[in-house]
Amino acid sequence: MAFDFDLFVIGGGSGGVRAARTAAATGAKVAVAEESRMGGTCVIRGCVPKKLMVFASEFGAEAALARDYGWSAEPGEFDWKRFQTHLKGELDRLEEVYRSLLKQSDVTIHDSRARVTGPQEVALADGTTVTAKTILVATGGRPVRPDIACSDLGIVSDDIFGLKTLPKSILIIGGGYIACEFACILNGLGVEVTQYYRGAQILRGFDDEARGLVAEAMRERGINLHLGTNIVEMARAEDRWEGPVPTASDAAMSQALKGAASPLARREGGAHRPGEAGPIWVKGTNGQQDVYDQVLFATGRTPNTEGMGLQDVGVKVNRRGAIEVDAYSQTAVPSIYAIGDVTDRIQLTPVAIREGMAFTETVFKNNPTAPDHELVASAVFTQPELGTVGMTEEQAREQEPVEIYCTSFRPMRSAFAGRPDRVLMKLIVSQASQKVLGCQIVAPGAGEMIQLAGIAVKMGATKEDFDRTVAVHPTISEELVTMKTPMRTA
Known part of the structure; x- marks a missing residue:
């Protein structure tokens, strides 16, 4: 044929x-x-x-x-x-x-x-x-939207880049890398950011110690992060407010709505494009009610x-x-x-x-080739970034006895300015073979660092290989080759 x-x-x-x-x-x-x-x-x-x-x-x-x-x-x-x-x-x-x-x-x-x-x-x-x-x-x-009433009032990640105006306030629903990245981005652009995540900690599936440090840094930068919290209801603000609706960033309206009585009956709204719904009223599982210029759903793809x-x-x-x-x-x-x-x-x-x-x-080419999905390095572009390759500590200790080499410190650049920023360098090492099973980095430029660390981990480098490597000083990444004593075993 x-x-x-x-x-x-x-x-x-x-x-x-x-x-x-x-x-x-x-x-x-x-x-x-x-x-x-x-x-x-x-x-x-x-x-x-x-x-x-x-x-x-x-x-x-x-x-x-x-x-x-x-x-x-x-x-x-x-x-x-x-x-x-x-x-x-x-x-x-x-x-x-x-x-x-x-x-x-x-x-x-x-x-x-x-x-x-x-x-x-x-x-x-x-x-x-x-x-x-x-x-x-x-x-x-x-991206997908949750199956709740009025979810069409919110936006998804595809819509962010086409917004006519940058919102003064936004509620982000989700705790994955997309949610956390946009929380940091918008916070850095001057948007008042609140984030709801139903889980106990953001960035599920990543190393617990690393994601904990990212969450701490996000809060220090002013992101209002609520864990164990999800959205219950949402509607146009005008449908939950008696009288003229002020802007969503109006502090008086925000405080009033937090203590608002039973919601009013919802009025039908006109058609709208993503990002043009106007101020949005939201009630969370924590009982809090508030109004935001935008609601971003980052709840999966x-x-x-x-x-x-x-x-x-x-x-x-x-x-x-x-x-x-x-x-x-x-x-x-x-x-x-x-x-x-x-x-x-x-x-x-x-x-x-x-x-x-x-x-x-x-x-x-008649050359049967299976794509290699093992030891793929990746990065989460939060602030600071999270770079990862190989196993997390949690994954590794379920497989075999491991040694954890880890250090967290204030890097020179921000310490000089009196900033509280901290970074994390972590190696997960097999006790039996001394092979490095995983590397976790939380730091500015972690995406760049993990690309290079990924080569060593992919090649099967041992802790001794890291130890034999001379440090580049003064850098954040030098800690990867200067940690001599495990913090703990598991």
């Missing part, structure tokens, strides 16, 4: 684009369909714009620090519109880079939603049907598989909506593969790219 394409990729994110380009380099005839913007979540509404916001949010504190070092420095006011203009220009540039790379690789681009209609057939939203010897699904994921016809053709999807694949990213239908967040293995852009390259090796 003759096919229109050797490979049809559904999804123009980092993983899908890398797979398309590497497959096309083998001489395959390749097409990519993307219903939104080329570049996907990471480039357009995730990692890249978020990291640019992280940079922007740090300058206010830097100006204050500069004064302690003798400079006459004032942070001034953050200009959201100006930042947005620059951000839009950068994202437009990156999208064009992705398109150019695909065109240079002779990949056909379809700016359209695609649906799988057969093991080797794809239908586009414009009514076109194409065939392909192999189909690769790389549609990523999307779900794979983009809905309405794609996958199950109709035999592809297995689990109860979370993720596509089930084998070690080589192949689904239950031999001609259909899936990579990236849509498989819910490790939700990181570099992992999706590696999976895309392994897919090409397997399918187009």
